[in-house]
Amino acid sequence: MAVFTSLGLSEWLVRQCSQMGINKATPVQENCIPAILEGRDCMGCAKTGSGKTAAFVLPVLQKLSEDPYGIFCLVLTPTRELAYQIAEQFRVLGKPLGLRDCIIVGGMDMVTQALELSKKPHVVVATPGRLADHIRSCKTFNLQKIQFLILDEADRLLEQGCSDFTKDLEVILGVVPSKRQTLLFSATLTDTLQELQTIAMNKPFFWESKSETEYLMLCVLLDRNCQILTMMLREFKFPAISLHSMMKQKQRFANLAKFKSNVFKILIATDVASRGLDIPTVQVVINHNTPGLPKIYIHRVGRTARAGRNGVSITLVTQYDIHLINGIEEQIQTKLKEFPLEEKDVLKILTQVNVTRRQCEIVKNYI
Template sequence: MAGFAELGLSSWLVEQCRQLGLKQPTPVQLGCVPAILEGRDCLGCAKTGSGKTAAFVLPILQKLSEDPYGVFCLVLTPTRELAYQIAEQFRVLGRPLGLKDCIVVGGMDMVAQALELSRKPHVVIATPGRLADHLRSSSTFSLKKIRFLVLDEADRLLEQGCTDFTADLEAILGAVPARRQTLLFSATLTDTLRELQGLATNRPFFWEAQAPARTVEQLDQRYVLVPERVKDAYLVHLLQRFQDAHEDWAVVVFTSTCKTCQVLCMMLRKLGFPAVALHSMMKQKERFAALAKFKSSIYRILIATDVASRGLDIPTVQLVINHNTPGLPKIYIHRVGRTARAGRQGQAVTLVTQYDIHLVHAIEEQIGKRLEDLQVEEAEVLEILTQVNVVRRECEIKLEAAHFGEKKEVNKRKQLILEGKDPDLEAKRKAELAKIRRKNQRFKEHVQQTLGHRGPPKPPPRAEGEGEA
């Protein structure tokens, strides 16, 4: 097999790889590094844990060493934790250069970030929202001379969904030069990325693993069919079962919402499990602390939303449990990719309710593999069912008393104010629109009832507070 020297990398970079225990380049590195060194745009799609980050960090560092200036490279990523992980790779591999980097993410002091940006770091690693805020509010730094623009987890950045980065990306793309190298990397190839492949102009190079959007062979994938109402008891039973069999295992439990994540963490702690939560409604310092405690094995169980599903490399994770069946196969692929990384073994278990069978079929079709049934003793689950339900309810009451949902509303108001909108007027406008929709719906139902000759037509009932015409 080719070594790092055969990729065209300088001797100092090859030595850095050797010191870090990187003996042979992975397929994505073999495919992408030479093309990037040639000055071509690159779109790389490979399985999670396949070394995609090093595939762009290594050639960027080589080019930086030939002509060092700041700001040389901008890396965009969807989550704060991933931004810090990428920065760590730049620091470790670029230590001989005296590399200066700057991390620009939400939840941290904007003034301190602005000062760092004004000092012209070589590499800026950012989440789109916070970087766009800096571009709109500050003129102390410029991205007009960057050589590289990298979009890591590009499918997540470019697709519209629950977190839409479109407006922020437009602001950023307007601030970077047209002549640049653009590198896009992801574990899942989507229609959005396929379109970009056709739009790229700088001699684009496209590299795709032979089995894209599939999970690795070392991953043992199982499911447990559970009734919706007893899902938590099954989760507790599984955690106890794996903890008894493997005391040193680190486990990530993925949930669908911040509230569920927090409740489950509180519940598991109360039941004696060493658990810590990670979700977007936590303060950034709390998120860092939670991740650090999990990585250092102070806590063996991480309860997380999908903020932890992308790119995070924690070598000690042996088990991933999906508390909810992901609605999209690619979310499942990213979640279970937190284990069985870099050739190691791993296991993934998904709790599947009676409403999730079609989701499992979609996942199996995408990964080209059937999930195997994991046998669970139902009698053992029923023994703890009452205790788990009581503790869960206690935790929910405690969380409600702490006004957990208020932070989300406060953040929404802040965002509207930043956009120059009056939050109270917006709320009033939404209420009026909802009222009009309800009125239209009642009128439609009245018309349908009349046309269907279902007895004598009745006038549509008035909404509460509506006056006479």
């Protein structure tokens, strides 16, 4: 990993990073920051947790320090939680500048937000729908002088509902200057994301993480967890069978046939089963983890309630998944209901489950 001083960042920014315990640049930062400082448009694709936010926050702050005026940067993001996280990074790293930021998201008072916008903050972080509402109804601010337009989690922005997003984006693009830097960041490169490349035409720089080894490691881990979960359920006398990418095609077909014929009542599967699996009698889909993208959630839960039948979908959620749930709810335009569960019932079997899992992991390591 490169040190930040070699990327062209100012000393004050390097000191800010150091105070936060950030001393070396991640690959997405190492590759994208110099291009952004050169004044080029940029499209960066890297996995969640790879430092994408700092990859655009740091060069924007450096450019802002050279000429601090008005609304300098506009960041569009799909959810309010992400908006708050991005604004916090700007605030912490930009503290020496006396940075003023403004968060424009749904669920907040429009009048208060309009007042904040009229004060010309340096950075506006917004969800497209709410910002478009302000542009349509309020004339007390303008975005004619912004230097940076940033779309964070750009693929998820498109998946919020294409027609509505397109209308909102058209409204926003209609009031920002054509002479600007456009930065697109995403966890994945999708077909829909490529549609946005037309708004990044200023000597665009493209960088995508080439961590094939990490991807393969992730696949192995997912497949291993799938197998361990299957073994655990069998230990608890649940008739389960697995389906994952590391299995031979012949074994996949055999397991699928056993599930279709009700020989096994439970199928534990990775996302290899999220599409093209048409078994009308599936009654329940349980997401062992919260899907990272709304479209993945839709594909997964679409395995139940087929051919006019009823079905149930249950998703296991941690405190770190709230923004993912909000993205799913916005996409499907439905509020997910909390599943009633007695904590005492869970605690009653917790030790037994943990012991069984460790036993299954040991057995799996020797297979």
